[in-house]
Amino acid sequence: MHASTEPSTTSIPSLTHDLIGVGFGPSNLALAIALEEHGGQGPGITRFLFLEKQPEFTWHGNMLLSNSRMQIAYLKDLATLRNPRSHFTFINYLHEKARLSAFINLQSHYPTRREYNDYLRWAAAHFQGQCAYGETVTGIEPVLERDHVVALQILSRDGDGQTHARRARNVILGAGGTPHIPPAFAPLHTTGHTRLFHSSQYLARVAALSDTPPRRVAVVGGGQSAAEIFLDLAEQWPQAQVDLIMRGRALKPADSSPFVNEIFDPQFTDFIYAQPVEQRMRILDEFRNTNYAVVDDDLIARIYDVLYQQRVGGHGHHALLCCHDIQEVHASGEQIRLHMHERLSGRTATQPYDVVVLATGYERRTHEHLLAAVQPWLDGLEGERDYRLRTHARFLPGIYLQGYCEPTHGLSDTLLSILATRSAEISASLLAREPAWTASSPQASRVAALAG
Ligand SMILES: Cc1cc2nc3c(=O)[nH]c(=O)nc-3n(C[C@H](O)[C@H](O)[C@H](O)COP(=O)(O)OP(=O)(O)OC[C@H]3O[C@@H](n4cnc5c(N)ncnc54)[C@H](O)[C@@H]3O)c2cc1C
Structure with missing residues (x-):
């Protein structure tokens, strides 16, 4: 053969x-x-x-x-x-x-x-x-x-x-x-739209846009990179309105407590490798919150503080849009329009953004x-x-x-x-x-x- x-x-x-x-x-x-x-x-x-x-x-x-x-x-x-x-x-x-x-x-x-x-x-x-x-x-x-x-x-x-x-x-x-691009974004991403990019290109793309700072930015994702970018944008483009759009109900903390951390010890590799397939899957699932779609505690606290201080001042540029599914993505001139469904209320809305950053992980x-x-x-x-x-x-x-x-x-x-x-x-x-x-x-x- x-x-x-x-x-x-x-x-x-x-x-x-x-x-x-x-x-x-x-x-x-x-x-x-x-x-x-x-x-x-x-x-x-x-x-x-x-x-x-x-x-x-x-x-x-x-x-x-x-x-x-x-x-x-x-x-x-x-x-x-x-x-x-x-x-x-x-x-x-x-x-x-x-x-x-x-x-x-x-x-x-x-x-x-x-x-x-x-x-x-x-x-x-x-x-x-x-x-x-x-x-x-x-x-x-x-x-x-x-x-x-x-x-x-x-x-x-x-x-x-x-x-x-x-x-x-x-x-x-x-x-x-390699960057994971969610299906709704794939067609526009393939055309090389300059205002839609993955977190793996973040600093270079932000630098390239320094002459034309955006007014509205969307960061898509609920993990560590999304949270870091959300805060970093306040430094990079202080005047911009930034929305962190995520499917989950809340930013969740990464579990890095000592007993849980033992799954990253070298000897744990022997243990998990020796398990039957279903058992391995169960363990991976049980400990996903150590690495995937989770954020470090201190970063969550900083983001919460930013949003709280906005409420104190009565105005602000940042928003966390949880329970949001992005269903359609369209380019309209330089703008990118996101059609979103909010699961809690069942409402749908279309929002225009000047820049969209996909902090959507890797394959x-x-x-x-x-x-x-x-x-x-x-x-x-x-x-x-x-x-x-x-x-x-x-x-x-x-x-x-x-x-x-x-x-x-x-x-x-x-x-x-x-x-x-x-x-x-x-x-x-x-x-x-x-x-x-x-x-x-x-x-x-x-x-x-x-x-x-
Ligand atoms: C922003 C960020 C922060 C992270 N922080 C941590 C952390 O604090 N702790 C932790 O444990 N993990 C962290 N990670 C996870 C990360 O996977 C590891 O840190 C680490 O990068 C894995 O190393 P690697 O060599 O396997 O892969 P990579 O670091 O991805 O290196 C792969 C290399 O292969 C090159 N390459 C790819 N394709 C080709 C090709 N076809 N031909 C030639 N070269 C190619 C790439 O350019 C790259 O240099 C982080 C990941 C990200 C994205």
Whole structure:
């Protein structure tokens, strides 16, 4: 059945990498660190390369709002839980930046997102030679030889439109999510309307509109990003009227209490992975309020205060429209008209806005698109405990996932909590499979032949 895919005809590159990573966000950065630190302990995965579409390392750059803080304690950094003595801990970053004492004086476990981005950039700078920035991976293809898939070909496109093809024995996908655009907004969003954008573009789009500040803005969503943007707009466009439009009845707090937080402990991954499917689903559902459609306590208090002070003054620009379903969206000149149904009263209304920001979350489906050409050799898209996809016997390379295993590995999978331990597990798995590629193995001779 698999012989239908012809061996690739592109020229054989001189190097077959041990590992190519798609995306260089925190997940793959943590893995790069784990692999490098293993390198000092004997033979390892040394020929690794990450392909990152952004021109330089940035962690959710368009959401680095002033005063936005981490939702995770700094000790859950890139390395501490795996190796507290690592060069790449947040504490060592502070030490190198001569801010360790000052940070202690802050008495907070939660740095600002801007500081954490600086920490991640500091760590990423160490891997400048192992990351090709400005390249978007467009596909992953099988390299066939005598009925066996012996390697993977990773195709990418750079900023000049040039296509690159590289080969690897292992691939790891850590490309994060893609913006979720609700169906009612999809047609207008596809036309590239300049005044309708997702939170992932927030700061850049607001800056582009600085010459023509809007009078009425809608922020759609009821989660952390929606709440942050709602408050930030007061700074960015102080004269604007801002409506936060959400389906829920109220902004709800994120549960970050200690017992609940144990679901983000590394050992919880073993527990949830071992459960039957229905039980896993039940657990995910039970703890959704740790991460989805919820807002940090202090932010809720600040928003409530803003709305209360408006009432004291008798006027104000901000409103929270809860229980609102947006049913239709129309462009009218530069304006965007939202047709809404208010569930409590049953009333409908159409409101015009100059700008609409969609803080509507992310989808995690990039792996499905990128792996389409190798799907016939895969036994589904569910990662095993070591995050590797199950493949058919004649498929020799390893494919690993970071951030696409929430249904099997739990709510920490898309977050930063388990980066350090997950990267240890993945590098251990990669290394354990190395003997299969040693000089005497048939796989190795095939790869060697390909590599010329
Ligand atoms: C605003 C915001 C704040 C957050 N704050 C927290 C927090 O405080 N704590 C927490 O635990 N989690 C937080 N999260 C969750 C977030 O998922 C993680 O923080 C983290 O970003 C996950 O890292 P990642 O490397 O898996 O994915 P990402 O950070 O999304 O990185 C993926 C990388 O892949 C690149 N990429 C995508 N497609 C391609 C392609 N085809 N080719 C090449 N490169 C590609 C992207 O440019 C990106 O750099 C936050 C999320 C957002 C949006």
